[in-house]
Amino acid sequence: MSRSQENMRLTDYFLPVLKEVPKEAEIVSHRLMLRAGMVRQQAAGLYAWLPLGYKVLRKIQAIIEEEQARAGAVEMLMPTLQSADLWRESGRYDDYGKEMLRITDRHDRDLLFGPTNEEMITDIFRSFVHSYKQLPLNLYHIQWKFRDEIRPRFGTMRSREFLMKDAYSFDLDKDRAEEAYRRMFVAYLRTYYRMGLTAIPMQAETGPIGGDLSHEFIVLADTGESGVFCHRDLLDKPIPPRDTDYKGDLSPIVKDWTSLYAATEDMIDMERFEREVPEDKRIAARGIEVGQIFYFGTKYSKVMGASVMGPDGKEAFVHSGSYGIGLTRLVPAIIEACHDDDGIVWPVSVAPFEVALLNLKVSDAQCSSVCEDLYAGLQKAGLDVLYDDRQDGAGAKFASADLIGIPYQLVVGPRGAKAGEVEIKNRKSGERTTLPLDRAIQTLKDWIEPERRDRI
RNA sequence: CGGAGUAUAGCGCAGUCUGGUAGCGUACCAUGUUCGGAACGUGGGGGUCGCAGGUUCGAAUCCUGCUACUCCGACCA
Known part of the structure; x- marks a missing residue:
């Protein structure tokens, strides 16, 4: 299946x-x-x-x-x-x-x-x-x-x-x-x-x-x-x-x-x-x-x-x-x-995408390169991801990600990209977690997979 | 099918009463400055005003007919 x-x-x-x-x-x-x-x-x-x-x-x-x-x-x-x-x-x-x-x-x-x-x-x-x-x-x-x-x-x-x-x-x-x-x-x-x-x-x-x-x-x-x-x-x-x-x-x-x-x-x-x-x-x-x-x-x-x-x-x-x-x-x-x-606020099992990857500043080379790596990594991890790579401002991206209800937002800003940090927002609880870049994908995987309810 | 409404730019609306060059916000295009919660400036494109008739010098605006859509009710995965 x-x-x-x-x-x-x-x-x-x-x-x-x-x-x-x-x-x-x-x-x-x-x-x-x-x-x-x-x-x-x-x-x-x-x-x-x-x-x-x-x-x-x-x-x-x-x-x-x-x-x-x-x-x-x-x-x-x-x-x-x-x-x-x-x-x-x-x-x-x-x-x-x-x-x-x-x-x-x-x-x-x-x-x-x-x-x-x-x-x-x-x-x-x-x-x-x-x-x-x-x-x-x-x-x-x-x-x-x-x-x-x-x-x-x-x-x-x-x-x-x-x-x-x-x-x-x-x-x-x-x-x-x-x-x-x-x-x-x-x-x-x-x-x-x-x-x-x-x-x-x-x-x-x-x-x-x-x-x-x-x-x-x-x-x-x-x-x-x-x-x-x-x-x-x-x-x-x-x-x-x-x-x-x-x-x-x-x-x-x-x-x-x-x-x-x-x-x-x-x-x-x-x-x-x-x-x-x-x-x-x-x-x-x-x-x-x-x-x-x-x-x-x-x-x-x-x-x-x-x-x-x-x-x-x-x-x-x-x-x-x-x-x-x-x-x-x-x-x-x-x-x-x-x-x-x-x-x-989609349940993961029917969400059109599981993760929204939000690139808050496309014009920032480092920010975009971090996003590209994450995008490839998320796909490799088998997660269903929508990459917001539009030229828009941060506010517009948050608003549309919230509107279309993707369960997890992986937020990458220029400041975080520089510091090697990203943020995950849980759409349902509103909770935000800041974590090291290299742990983001595994963390999302750990959170999302049980919520798919395909093993129950 | 009974009742009530609406129809003007992609979306939301004003203009209709009182006829006189079709407007606002947003979205869109260009450009510059922005860049962590739907940014700002400047410039620009886009509408046979639902359709068909009629009245008039002139109709988004008045009249007649039609169509579409919405809401309330009765019916329904």
């Missing part, structure tokens, strides 16, 4: 930071994403991902892929456009409503821009899988979806076009399908934790996708769109470790996480909440939904004829679930959870 290493000199990069906030931006994550030059709105609910934002998106994607693989899901890629016929089979072509973008091609064939992929994956499954021996199977892809929201808002939090990971599990019966559900449940806990988020699974409505077992994963944030109620201890529950045996029984973990009451406002049973959660443990807050998992049984396999031969020689419709994570929503969700007055 390789990390994306894309070191960069700022003078070669494309980072259009804004001093002023475009007036359309309402919530803090949207404002910061625009100011940090991460995205640009191209139309209502449609965003171009600029290099810095795209880099974060790819780091998020890499974490999701690692954890999906760990849980046994297999990655593939399905097209964005789908045939209407497939959706007529499931009956959803008429049910889905105006949220689904319908398209006609030159031959007058009805197409749609996929809002989700249950039909297509079921079609693929039924074409190739005919035996229980090929189960369990969990296929997923990370692909752009389109839902023609009545009112897109909050930047990429609720955009019309959005990038989503959607996984689909196939099992012989309900018990095995619930095992698949638990594998995704555990994978999700790990996925969000690795991104520096505290996400709480909550009972959820199953919505238009249908089914009878579902959890939403919610990150607490004041700007969240849904009201949530839960037990405080859920915030500190231990995350299942990387060596969790996904082939083993995961129900103790799921039971532990679901034993404490947690529900969104749509599902809340106030009486039960007050009965089960002691007053000092009650949290009533707002949250952002960053994922949802469903078990929906044979809902699609029946109507679309996806069945396998069982060990008993009988043909059975497969039991399925679907498991979504909105990547383009996760980016603002992380920012909502991780920012201060000066800008974004």
